[in-house]
Amino acid sequence: MIKEEIQPIMSDQILLRFLGAGLIDVGGDDAKLAKLRETASDLAAALKKAPSKTSSYALIAFDPASPEEDPVIAEVCDALQKRWPTYINTFSATPMMVLRALLLDALVQAASDEKVGVAFVTSARNALPFIEAGNEQKIWVEAVLEIERRVDARAETEWATPDSIDAPELKYSAPPAVEVSSQALTIDTESLTATLQAAAGPNGAGPNKNRFWPHGDPQNWAIDFGRLAANAIAEAIDAASEDVQSAPIDISGPLRALSAAVATHVGDTLRLVSAATAGLQRRTNLIWWKETLYSPSARVSYRALPVSTVGALMALDLHQQVPTFSPVSVAAFLSETVLSLASVDPAKKQSIRELVCEAVESAELSPLRAVARQLVPQLSGRGPILGLLAEQQGKFTIDDAHFHARVGVPADAVLTIPEWAAWIFRELQAARATQEAVKAKKPGSKA
Template identity: 45%
Template sequence: MEQEFLLKFLEIGAIDLKGDDTKLEKLRSTAKELAANLRKAPSKAISYTMVAVDPEIESSDPILEEAMSILRKQWETVVYAFSARPVGILRALLLDAIMQAARLDDAIAVAFINTARNVLPHTETSDEAEIWREAVSEIETKVDARAEAEWATPEMITVEPLQYAAPAPVAVDYEAPSVDRSTLRESVYSAAGPWGGNNPNPHQPSQNNHWAPGFADRMTAAIADALNKMAEELAPVPVDLSGPLSELAEAVTAHVDKALFGFSGATAGLQRRTNLLWWKEALYSPSAHASYLDLPPFEASALMALDLHEQIPTYSPASVSAFLREAIRCLPVVDDVQKNGEREVASLVEDARTVASMQPFRSLAAKYTSEPVGRGPLLSLIGHLRSSGAIEATTLRSLGGVDASTRMTPSEWGTYLFRELQSARAISQSPTKRVRKN
C-alpha cells in the first residue's frame, strides 16, 4: 500500500490538527488537488520540491501562495486557525502532492529525485529527515527500475518467427480437353481416298506413287489440327502474384526491422556505457571543443555536467551521478582562488553567468528554464541574466535555495548542475511555465 506522507508529518508533530478528522480530510483534498495541478503542469515539479524541502522558505513564495489558495477552498476558516501562514502544513501538502504525482508521472519523478538530492544537504530538516529519506528512496527506486531497463544489455536476443500467412490457393475452373473423334475420323476418311470430306485424297490406295504422299499430307494436317486445338485449351490461366509477393516482401521487411530494433535496443545500454568510458578517459569537451584539463577546474566540472547530460537519456540510474563525480575528480586542482579545493556558490554562479567558456551551458539553461520567480533551480539564474552584476546573497538564497557562502568542490558543483539539468529536461516539454505574479 502506498504511504500517505501527510500522515507522517502528523506523526512527528509537524502538523497539529487537535485530532480533528474533518480538518485532515480537508488537507487530503488539498493535496489531491495540488497533485492534479502538478500533473497538468509538470514544469512546477522543481519549485514544488524546493519549497517543500526548506523549513526556512519565505512565506510569500509563489508556490506557497498557490498552495494556500487551494487550501482556502477546502478550509475556508484556515486563516483564522493560525496566527501566521501555516508554512509547515503547506510544505507537508506539497510533499504529499509531489509523491502522488511522481508515482504516476515518470518525468515528475525524475525532477523530484534530482532536485531533492541537490537541496536536502543544504536545508535544515532534521525533524523530517526520515520522512524525506523514505520519499526519496521510494521514487528513486521507481526511476532506477525504468532506467535500468533502458540501460540493460540482455545476455540473449530473441527474435520471434516471421509472421506471414500464405495466401489461399487460387481456384481455377478446369476441364480436360478431348479430341473430337467424329471430326478426326472424317479427316482421316478423306485422306484415305477420293470418297468425300472437305479435302479428299484424289488418288486410290492402289496408286501408291501418288496416294501415299497425299495421304501423308492430309493425315499430318488432320492430326496437327487436333493437337493444336488441344494445346490451345491446355494453355495455363494467368495468375497475378503481385499481391502475395508484395505481402511477403512487407512481412519480411517488418520482420527484419523488428529484429534490428531488438538488437539496437539490446545493445544500446552497452554502447552508452562504452561511450561514457571513452569520454571519461579522453577528458575532452564536445561542447567547448577543448580538453577539460586545459580549463579551470570549476568551469571544467560544469561543462562535464553539461556534456554528460547531453550523452545520456532523461531516465538514468542514480549511479550516473556517482560516475560524474569520479570523472571530475580526475581533474587537477590548480585554482589559486580555491581554499581546500572549494569555492563559494555565489562566485560559482557569477562565473557561470559571465565566463565565455560557459556560454553553451547558459544557452541550455535558458532553453530549459524561465525567468526566476520564487524558489527554483540555479539554472534559472544562470540562463536568464536579469543584471550584469553579481547576485546578492539574499536573492541567491530566495531564488536558488542555497546560501551564497555555501562552499563546494568541483565534483560537488558539477554533480549539482548535472542533477538540475536532468530535472529541467524531464519537465521542459511541459506547455505550462511559471509566470511572474504582479
C-alpha cells in the same frame, strides 16, 4: 543523507507522519485533517498541470527557513483557504510547517508522473544535504527514497540490454493454391499412321515417302525412315499441343503480399534489436566520451578549459547524451569523468556562490546558459540554480541573502568540482523532465 533502508511510504501517510512526529497539530480534529488532505490533493493536481513548478515546490518544502513571502507559500495559503476558510484563526502566525507538509504531500502524489518524480528527486539530492531538516529528516528521507527507487527502476529498464530478443512471427497468410485446368492431349492417329507408313517405303500412303526399300538399300532406308518418322511424330505432337495451351498465370499479387509481410517483419525485428541494444550503445558512447575527454558543445578538449568551468560544461555535455530517465549511477560516472582530469583537485572546495558566479560570467559556459534559458521558466521566487544562469547577464551581483532566498541553499555552502558537475547535471535532467511532462499533456504530442 539518504542512505538508510526504508519502508514504503504512501502519499496519504505524509500528513499522518507529520502529526505523529508532533510537527503539526490539528487538535485531534479529523475534520481539519481532512481539509489538509483535500488541500494537498488540490496542490498535487495543480502541480501535475504545471510540472515546471516541481523544483520550486520542493525547494520551499525542504527548508524550515523558507521565506514566507515566496510565491509558493502564497499559492499554498490560497489553496488551504479555499478548503479551510478559517484556518487563519487556528494558527497565530503563518503555519510554515503545515504549509511545507502540504507541499511534500502534494509532491509525493504528483510524483505518480515519473517525470515529476525525476525533478523532485534531483532537487532533493542537491539541496537536502545543505538543509537542517531536524525532526523532519526521516520523513523526507523515506519520501525521497521511495520515489527515487521507482524512477531509477524505470531508468534501469531503459538502459538495460536483454539476454535475448523475441522476434515476432512472420504474419503472412498464404493464398489458396492456383488451379490450372487443361485438356487431354489427343493425337491424330490416322494422320500419324499414314506418315509412318510413308516413312516405311516408297509405297507408303503419306505425302513424303521413303525413297528406299529396307531389303534393297537398308543403310539409306534407315536414314530416310528415321528422318521421316521423327518429323511425323513431332508434327503430330505439336498439332495436339496447340489445342491444350492454358492462359498465363498471374502470381504478382501473392508475391507483393509476401514482400510486404517480409518487409514489415524485418522492420519490426530491427526495431526490437535497436531498442534492446540502445542501452549498450549508450554506454559505449559514454565510455568513448570519457576516454576522449572532448567537449561536443565547446568542440575542444576539456584539458584546454579552465578548471572552474569544466565541471559544469561536462554536466551539460553528458545531459545532452543521455535520456531523461537515467540511473543514479550516471551522476557518479560524471564525477569520475571530471576526476580523470589532472587539473581537478578532488579535495578542493568552492562556495556555491562562487561557482554560480563563474557559470554566469564564463564565456566557455555560454552553451549552458543558453540551454538554461530554454529549459527553465522565469521564476519570481525560489527555484533551481539554472534559473539564475538563465536570467543573469554579465556581472553576477546577487548578495548572499538574496542568493539563499532564490535557491534554498546558503551561499557559503561548499562543493568540489565533481559535486558541482553532478548538481548541474541533476538540475538539467529535472528541467527537461518537467518540460517533457508539459508537452506530453498537449494533444498530439508525445512524452
